[in-house]
Amino acid sequence: MSAPIVKLIAQRVALGILLLLAVSVLIFAGTQILPGDVAQAILGQSATPESLANLREQLGLNQPAYIRYFHWLGGVLTGDLGTAMSSGQDIATSIKERLWNTLFLAFWAAIVAIPLAIILGLIAVRYRNGWIDKLISGLALASTSFPEFFIGYLLVYFFAVKWQIFPAISTVYDEMSFGERMQAIVLPATALTLVVLAHMMRMTRAAILNVMQSAYVETAELKGLSAFAVIRKHAFPNAIAPIINVVMLNLAYLVVGVVVVEVIFVYPGMGQYLVDHVTKRDVPVVQAVGLIFAAVYISLNIIADIAAIVANPRLRHPK
Amino acid sequence: MADGKAKSGLLLDIRNLRIEATVYPPGEAPKTITLVHDVSLTLEKGKVLGLIGESGAGKSTIGLSSMGYGRGGVRITGGEVILNGRDILKGGKEGFRKLRGREVCYVAQSAAAAFNPAHRLMDQVVEATLLHGTATRAEAEKRAVTLFKKLSLPNPETIGQRFPHQVSGGQLQRVMTAMALCSEPDLIVFDEPTTALDVTTQIDVLAAIKDAIRDTHVAALYITHDLAVVAQVSDEIMVLRHGRLVEWGGTRQIIKEPRQEYTNALVSVHEIEHKEQQPGTAPFLSVKNVTAAYGGGQVKVLKNVSVDIYPGQTLAVVGESGSGKSTLARAITGLLPPEQGTVTFDGRPLGNKLADRPKEDLRQLQMIYQMADVAMNPRQTVGTIIGRPLEFYFGMRGRERDKRVAELLDEIEMGKGFVDRYPAELSGGQKQRVCIARSLAAKPKLIICDEVTSALDPLVANGILKLLLNLQQVEKVAYLFITHDLATVKSIADSIAVMYRGEVVRYGAKSKVLTPPFDAYTDLLLSSVPEMEIGWLEKAIAGRRMESAGN
Numbered sequence A: 001m002s003a004p005i006v007k008l009i010a011q012r013v014a015l016g017i018l019l020l021l022a023v024s025v026l027i028f029a030g031t032q033i034l035p036g037d038v039a040q041a042i043l044g045q046s047a048t049p050e051s052l053a054n055l056r057e058q059l060g061l062n063q064p065a066y067i068r069y070f071h072w073l074g075g076v077l078t079g080d081l082g083t084a085m086s087s088g089q090d091i092a093t094s095i096k097e098r099l100w101n102t103l104f105l106a107f108w109a110a111i112v113a114i115p116l117a118i119i120l121g122l123i124a125v126r127y128r129n130g131w132i133d134k135l136i137s138g139l140a141l142a143s144t145s146f147p148e149f150f151i152g153y154l155l156v157y158f159f160a161v162k163w164q165i166f167p168a169i170s171t172v173y174d175e176m177s178f179g180e181r182m183q184a185i186v187l188p189a190t191a192l193t194l195v196v197l198a199h200m201m202r203m204t205r206a207a208i209l210n211v212m213q214s215a216y217v218e219t220a221e222l223k224g225l226s227a228f229a230v231i232r233k234h235a236f237p238n239a240i241a242p243i244i245n246v247v248m249l250n251l252a253y254l255v256v257g258v259v260v261v262e263v264i265f266v267y268p269g270m271g272q273y274l275v276d277h278v279t280k281r282d283v284p285v286v287q288a289v290g291l292i293f294a295a296v297y298i299s300l301n302i303i304a305d306i307a308a309i310v311a312n313p314r315l316r317h318p319k
Numbered sequence B: 001m002a003d004g005k006a007k008s009g010l011l012l013d014i015r016n017l018r019i020e021a022t023v024y025p026p027g028e029a030p031k032t033i034t035l036v037h038d039v040s041l042t043l044e045k046g047k048v049l050g051l052i053g054e055s056g057a058g059k060s061t062i063g064l065s066s067m068g069y070g071r072g073g074v075r076i077t078g079g080e081v082i083l084n085g086r087d088i089l090k091g092g093k094e095g096f097r098k099l100r101g102r103e104v105c106y107v108a109q110s111a112a113a114a115f116n117p118a119h120r121l122m123d124q125v126v127e128a129t130l131l132h133g134t135a136t137r138a139e140a141e142k143r144a145v146t147l148f149k150k151l152s153l154p155n156p157e158t159i160g161q162r163f164p165h166q167v168s169g170g171q172l173q174r175v176m177t178a179m180a181l182c183s184e185p186d187l188i189v190f191d192e193p194t195t196a197l198d199v200t201t202q203i204d205v206l207a208a209i210k211d212a213i214r215d216t217h218v219a220a221l222y223i224t225h226d227l228a229v230v231a232q233v234s235d236e237i238m239v240l241r242h243g244r245l246v247e248w249g250g251t252r253q254i255i256k257e258p259r260q261e262y263t264n265a266l267v268s269v270h271e272i273e274h275k276e277q278q279p280g281t282a283p284f285l286s287v288k289n290v291t292a293a294y295g296g297g298q299v300k301v302l303k304n305v306s307v308d309i310y311p312g313q314t315l316a317v318v319g320e321s322g323s324g325k326s327t328l329a330r331a332i333t334g335l336l337p338p339e340q341g342t343v344t345f346d347g348r349p350l351g352n353k354l355a356d357r358p359k360e361d362l363r364q365l366q367m368i369y370q371m372a373d374v375a376m377n378p379r380q381t382v383g384t385i386i387g388r389p390l391e392f393y394f395g396m397r398g399r400e401r402d403k404r405v406a407e408l409l410d411e412i413e414m415g416k417g418f419v420d421r422y423p424a425e426l427s428g429g430q431k432q433r434v435c436i437a438r439s440l441a442a443k444p445k446l447i448i449c450d451e452v453t454s455a456l457d458p459l460v461a462n463g464i465l466k467l468l469l470n471l472q473q474v475e476k477v478a479y480l481f482i483t484h485d486l487a488t489v490k491s492i493a494d495s496i497a498v499m500y501r502g503e504v505v506r507y508g509a510k511s512k513v514l515t516p517p518f519d520a521y522t523d524l525l526l527s528s529v530p531e532m533e534i535g536w537l538e539k540a541i542a543g544r545r546m547e548s549a550g551n
Helices: A003-033 A038-046 A049-059 A065-077 A091-126 A131-145 A148-162 A178-212 A215-221 A227-238 A240-256 A259-264 A270-279 A283-311 B002-008 B059-065 B092-099 B121-125 B127-131 B137-150 B169-182 B199-216 B227-233 B251-256 B261-267 B325-333 B359-364 B382-394 B398-411 B428-441 B458-475 B486-492 B520-528 B536-542
Strands: B010-023 B031-044 B048-052 B075-083 B104-107 B187-191 B219-224 B236-241 B244-250 B285-294 B299-309 B314-318 B340-345 B365-368 B446-450 B478-483 B495-500 B503-509
Touching: A003 A065, A003 A283, A038 A049, A038 A283, A065 A283, A091 A131, A091 A178, A091 A227, A091 A240, A091 A270, A091 A283, A131 A178, A148 A178, A148 A259, A178 A227, A178 A240, A178 A259, A215 A227, A227 A240, A240 A270, A240 A283, A259 A270, A270 A283, B010 B059, B010 B219, B031 B059, B031 B075, B031 B219, B031 B244, B048 B059, B048 B227, B059 B187, B059 B219, B104 B169, B121 B127, B121 B137, B121 B169, B127 B137, B127 B169, B137 B169, B137 B199, B169 B187, B169 B199, B199 B227, B199 B520, B199 B536, B219 B227, B227 B236, B227 B251, B227 B536, B236 B251, B236 B261, B244 B251, B244 B261, B251 B261, B261 B458, B285 B325, B299 B314, B299 B325, B299 B340, B299 B503, B314 B325, B314 B486, B325 B365, B325 B446, B325 B478, B359 B365, B359 B382, B365 B428, B382 B398, B382 B428, B398 B428, B428 B446, B428 B458, B458 B478, B458 B486, B478 B486, B495 B520, B503 B520
Parallel strands: B048 B219, B048 B236, B104 B187, B187 B219, B314 B478, B314 B495, B365 B446, B446 B478
Antiparallel strands: B010 B031, B010 B075, B236 B244, B285 B299, B285 B340, B495 B503
16 A cells, blocks of 8 residues: 555545544534523423423433533543433344344345346446346336335335245344244345445446546557457446445435335344334434434445446556 | 468459448548448558558558558448458458457557557557467567667566556657567568657657567558658558558659659658748847746756747747746746746836736737637637637627637638538648637737647648648737747747757857757657658667667
8 A cells, every 4th residue: 555545535534533533523512502402301291390490300311412522422432322201211222133134235235236236237238228228228217217215115015924934024033043034034134225326336337437438448448359248347347436335325216215225124234223213203313323423324325436446457557 | 362372472362342430520420431432452561551641531440440440430341351361351350359469469659649558558468479379488588688688678577567657658659669579470560650749759760660560570551640750661652632542662662753743642640841931130039037837846847948039920939748848838928827937028028927927918829729628618609719819818899809700710821611510520630720829819919839740631631731830910910839840830930949858058049059069859850740752760860879769
């Protein structure tokens, strides 16, 4: 690794951390603007001015907002996300399990979707403007255009109700073996794959087609390479940066955007956890989940940036 | 055919080649045009045939047909291409793939673009050899290193480990030649291999290519628009125009006794008589001790440059790429504010930054660029493009503006019919003329011409130069003419500034600058310009006093 590349990467990471801090301020401020506070929410109907004041004193709510923010931030940095109002449970403990479930589902969906999307993209370029290309693009676009709940219910209808191959409900719990877990997530993972596939595939196709016009692609053709070898060896490596970008965006979506699919399949992940607590107006939980989602989004985008920097031979091997 | 081949030593025999393409003109139905009309040629083993003509002559198309390749939608629709005794057009896709990179290799115009930026040079050089299984990796790499040495590349043992962006343009062109030679083909198609290079680099690459051809006994089709270049390397020359054969003969005959009028025009191109004007009493624009840099003062590209421009005269700024010619233009126009020094116009200093200059100052300095097509809005008609400065500077509207646009079109020798055309419908030369008209519309005192003829064919470029000279007579406009082409300089300049690495190394009246004794750089520059004379290359290489910067 050379000096300029290390500097570029360090800049990106530093920017990411700054951005995350800014987001934490926004999240905190956002929840402060909401009418009412935790004390009111806990006491509900039975609130008297005295009991409210007592509880606020107890919870430290009568301190200025910025002190509460740093208090909260300090807790987050030491792994203390606070206590859920609705259940009185430690948020960090409940989130840990949920986050693990979400990452498990996202991981398997990504393992299928990313290689599939890239291979389909390569095939589409190889047979560009032919019927194979049009078929791939058509199917991919159709699967993205359908709302995800529709795809979910379609999968449930056929695979769970009609043919009874996979369970309709994807609840997972601690005692399940790996195999049982895998069986449980087949349908939601499939639904997610179909949702993110087209975007990545179209981007792969467009990015590669863009470099297919280059003189070096002609050079490769004039060496006698087969059409597929030209695409794989000479076009793909130069199209990698935009592809990584779109892959990372979709990965982020798999983690933070799966609320609907989790609800359909009753999967105990982060999305459902968030929705549950939004309805209960459990502010500390919403803050914690929001911050985690932001962290996932920002770090995946940093990874995409860094990958694009590393993929550029001009930066990797300066003059 | 096998015995015929053995007898004659014939390598390539193209018979009645017809090549067509489908074009999609805007607003019209697609139509088929013929690019090559029944051209025939033969090439013996180890010989070099130069294909020459202006763009659109079909040179590259014919060259690539020997590999069964057509760019874009180009199709070979008739004739035979007989290579090593068989018609390759009958071999189908598989047949083409087997011969490409093995029997026939290709050297592109811009090696910088033709090398894949993502792979190391060595991997690309040996790729075709490995693909066709004619050598093991170790053998191929050894062969490549030997070729790097033969082509006098620096560090031949390690240059293969570099990436294309780490190597200069002239070196890349030689690496590409090594790449073509590595699979030991029978034929190499050189497609303008030195056109994109500086004149001082071109001579080295040309010599390297010539030696390599001689030592490896490979046959070559050498495609170029520069007759002086092709005269150095080929045994025979074929002149093409509009996809038809004009003349085909030995190199000596073509350059000394051309039989066709068109060949004669190509041979005598660039001979514009221009009588040098004496500098007037006072310059209207003076650049005094200007130093300019990019990247916040990091990269100094102009060092203490001073030049004067006199009313109605032409100052030519010559030098190779990276010498700071265009940066000088940017400093004068205010696009790149100088760090030190001043630009004086009509006795008063001009604002450093573009934003500090009043509209009137902007009007007085106009620019014309090398790439006419990217300097015009493709969605505006010629009338709008030329009319814009009239509206902007003089507030002309309606009929008054249209009348002036028509006059300007007349001045650039284009008729009224062009008013409603779009840039895409014009030829390269016509586009450049429109750009000239646009700059004239502002009635400036100075037009900065940045390599305005470099992208054009010699005959078209000649037309543009003549036009510029005529306009200078009529409009009394001065030119700052930036170019790397010394022949152009001789045709147009009154005074010359030779630039080298950001400094003016020689400056004065044309006759003075071009008269010996020369400084080392001017000598190199002058002696590197190809002359239409057999054996010039060897003489020039032997007589050089300094290495070119491209090495």
